[in-house]
Amino acid sequence: MLMTPGPTEIPKKVRKAMGRKIQNPDIEEEFIDFYLMLEDKLKKVYGTRKDMLILGGEGILGLEASVASMIEKGDKVLCISNGIFGDGFADFVKMYGGEPHILSAPYDEVLDMEGIEKAVENDDFKMATMIHCETPTGVLNKLDEILELLKSRNIITVVDAVSSLGGVPVPTKDMDICIGGSQKCFSSPPGLTTVSVSEDAWSVILDGEQRSFYTHLAPWKKMWFEEKYFPYTHLVSNLYALNAALELLIEEGMENVFQRHIDCAESCRSRGQEIGLELYPSEVNLSSPTVTAFKLEGRAKEVQKKMMLENDIVLATGLGDLENDILRIGHMGNNARSEKVEKTMDALQKCI
Amino acid sequence: MLMTPGPTEIPKKVRKAMGRKIQNPDIEEEFIDFYLMLEDKLKKVYGTRKDMLILGGEGILGLEASVASMIEKGDKVLCISNGIFGDGFADFVKMYGGEPHILSAPYDEVLDMEGIEKAVENDDFKMATMIHCETPTGVLNKLDEILELLKSRNIITVVDAVSSLGGVPVPTKDMDICIGGSQKCFSSPPGLTTVSVSEDAWSVILDGEQRSFYTHLAPWKKMWFEEKYFPYTHLVSNLYALNAALELLIEEGMENVFQRHIDCAESCRSRGQEIGLELYPSEVNLSSPTVTAFKLEGRAKEVQKKMMLENDIVLATGLGDLENDILRIGHMGNNARSEKVEKTMDALQKCI
Numbered sequence: 001m002l003m004t005p006g007p008t009e010i011p012k013k014v015r016k017a018m019g020r021k022i023q024n025p026d027i028e029e030e031f032i033d034f035y036l037m038l039e040d041k042l043k044k045v046y047g048t049r050k051d052m053l054i055l056g057g058e059g060i061l062g063l064e065a066s067v068a069s070m071i072e073k074g075d076k077v078l079c080i081s082n083g084i085f086g087d088g089f090a091d092f093v094k095m096y097g098g099e100p101h102i103l104s105a106p107y108d109e110v111l112d113m114e115g116i117e118k119a120v121e122n123d124d125f126k127m128a129t130m131i132h133c134e135t136p137t138g139v140l141n142k143l144d145e146i147l148e149l150l151k152s153r154n155i156i157t158v159v160d161a162v163s164s165l166g167g168v169p170v171p172t173k174d175m176d177i178c179i180g181g182s183q184k185c186f187s188s189p190p191g192l193t194t195v196s197v198s199e200d201a202w203s204v205i206l207d208g209e210q211r212s213f214y215t216h217l218a219p220w221k222k223m224w225f226e227e228k229y230f231p232y233t234h235l236v237s238n239l240y241a242l243n244a245a246l247e248l249l250i251e252e253g254m255e256n257v258f259q260r261h262i263d264c265a266e267s268c269r270s271r272g273q274e275i276g277l278e279l280y281p282s283e284v285n286l287s288s289p290t291v292t293a294f295k296l297e298g299r300a301k302e303v304q305k306k307m308m309l310e311n312d313i314v315l316a317t318g319l320g321d322l323e324n325d326i327l328r329i330g331h332m333g334n335n336a337r338s339e340k341v342e343k344t345m346d347a348l349q350k351c352i
Numbered sequence: 353m354l355m356t357p358g359p360t361e362i363p364k365k366v367r368k369a370m371g372r373k374i375q376n377p378d379i380e381e382e383f384i385d386f387y388l389m390l391e392d393k394l395k396k397v398y399g400t401r402k403d404m405l406i407l408g409g410e411g412i413l414g415l416e417a418s419v420a421s422m423i424e425k426g427d428k429v430l431c432i433s434n435g436i437f438g439d440g441f442a443d444f445v446k447m448y449g450g451e452p453h454i455l456s457a458p459y460d461e462v463l464d465m466e467g468i469e470k471a472v473e474n475d476d477f478k479m480a481t482m483i484h485c486e487t488p489t490g491v492l493n494k495l496d497e498i499l500e501l502l503k504s505r506n507i508i509t510v511v512d513a514v515s516s517l518g519g520v521p522v523p524t525k526d527m528d529i530c531i532g533g534s535q536k537c538f539s540s541p542p543g544l545t546t547v548s549v550s551e552d553a554w555s556v557i558l559d560g561e562q563r564s565f566y567t568h569l570a571p572w573k574k575m576w577f578e579e580k581y582f583p584y585t586h587l588v589s590n591l592y593a594l595n596a597a598l599e600l601l602i603e604e605g606m607e608n609v610f611q612r613h614i615d616c617a618e619s620c621r622s623r624g625q626e627i628g629l630e631l632y633p634s635e636v637n638l639s640s641p642t643v644t645a646f647k648l649e650g651r652a653k654e655v656q657k658k659m660m661l662e663n664d665i666v667l668a669t670g671l672g673d674l675e676n677d678i679l680r681i682g683h684m685g686n687n688a689r690s691e692k693v694e695k696t697m698d699a700l701q702k703c704i
Contacts, residue, residue: 002374004379006585007376015373019368022362060583189587214412215564232411232412233535235543237370238541
């Protein structure tokens, strides 16, 4: 049983859809119709009317493409962070010639609102990047106020919502770019990253010099939105799977889906506390309904191994400095089922 | 029936493999073992012992990554071409700051060997790019002599063999980079591009400044080859499919596979000539056993439509200037079956 915060277990219906005979995406009109309906489903799950792109690659491609498509030499970017992915955005900014200003909070604390206010007053930022759910710690950031402030200053907002979209409400309204990934709460196979793009973002994307292709969003505007053909042979089978996965979410109803995630998170956390485990971060309100991290100082890897060998349940540890200090349970997407969480916690209780 | 030169029809066994339950590629050791075996299978099909990368994206990602990983501002690149993809390499070179020298032959003629000899004598090229099979016209280029010449001058050789690998012997010996795609002769779903990398190529890749991530090969050396983890969540389901597809090829035996392609090409071409169709290029020795193009001046799209509506057979037309002037039949991979070719030609005969 795969209980990691991505990739998540893929429902049978989705795996079956992936295995259907494929169409030629560049020639068959029926495929174009299918793809347009898929965009609509994604918009429903995102809760947005903005343009929707589906790129053929893993989630990190969406993050890099957002930076590569908008950042030119010398552009100042505010990288708001309280985790590994938040910090990581700065590397992309540097790669593409921009100047990142990293505003870091500790990994188990909220984003530094006061610091953001000061930063945007003192400096002229073209873009700000941030993470909705920091998967490596499970921290879910509250972004509404921050986004509103940034948009009032005409700063382009780029949000990684890879591990929250489809599991938690995402405040997309003031997001110029919002990035998702197929293998997290959508419970579809890895290989697609979804990117919503605002009109403000398109202006910037189309204005600059295009210095890459696969990591650039401009070809999608010129080829797909204007001419209805894809920049490259699209990942047909992966798109069939994503479509089936989104259908399952929409059938269930997003409110029900969100509640299911909350319920699973609550039962996971209370079971954990019952067996003496401490949450990371210790303040439970910071954690996302999609992933729970327990402190297991110096023995996360050992417990992970035991869970795998003795119970056939795959969990994740921390990343970076926390690698051996936290154990993570991904109750997102198709993993957010009470019976799966119970089974996992039963096994964990025996293990510890 | 999909008879396009990619994506090709996917065998049931491959589609079934794609639909299996997934593993976590970053945590499960069994997946690492699986992946190592997959690399070996690819090496067998390539006929090489060089390092093998599998990137999570469509074939064009492999082309871009080869340029992005090795070209720095001002580097001179010889782009040897007799087709749209050959010309297209120059766009990537420009994008990454290099100086392309395009050596073009007409789209229905062989590469300009004399021109290449002169060019490498008069100029100092870091890299040369070329296409083995130009899918848009079906021309298969003879590369042995050219590659030998280039290597004798220490020029890095980059070859797009996307629509020949697995259907035609590819002379990989003097190729520093050789790029394949999952959806052509491998008859696996689109979404993976395979890249073999020589020691000479690695030196150049690791020497330069890394100015991109998803389109760069260096992270694969540092993370995968040295540390055995992937730069991003790999496309697990697509890898299962590719593995099953390669198994089918290896079971059949590459010599048999190549002969099957030759037989299908011959029967397709002789049937075409019987019904009065002219080959493009008219010199049959130029055409690849993987794809046949027939001249249908001004009515390729009409015939394509008729084939689709009346016979449910999807064919391709030309690209660019030849869009409405040639009709292409992809008898590659799982499409290279005599019964499929016969059925296609029966229908085409009725259509014309």
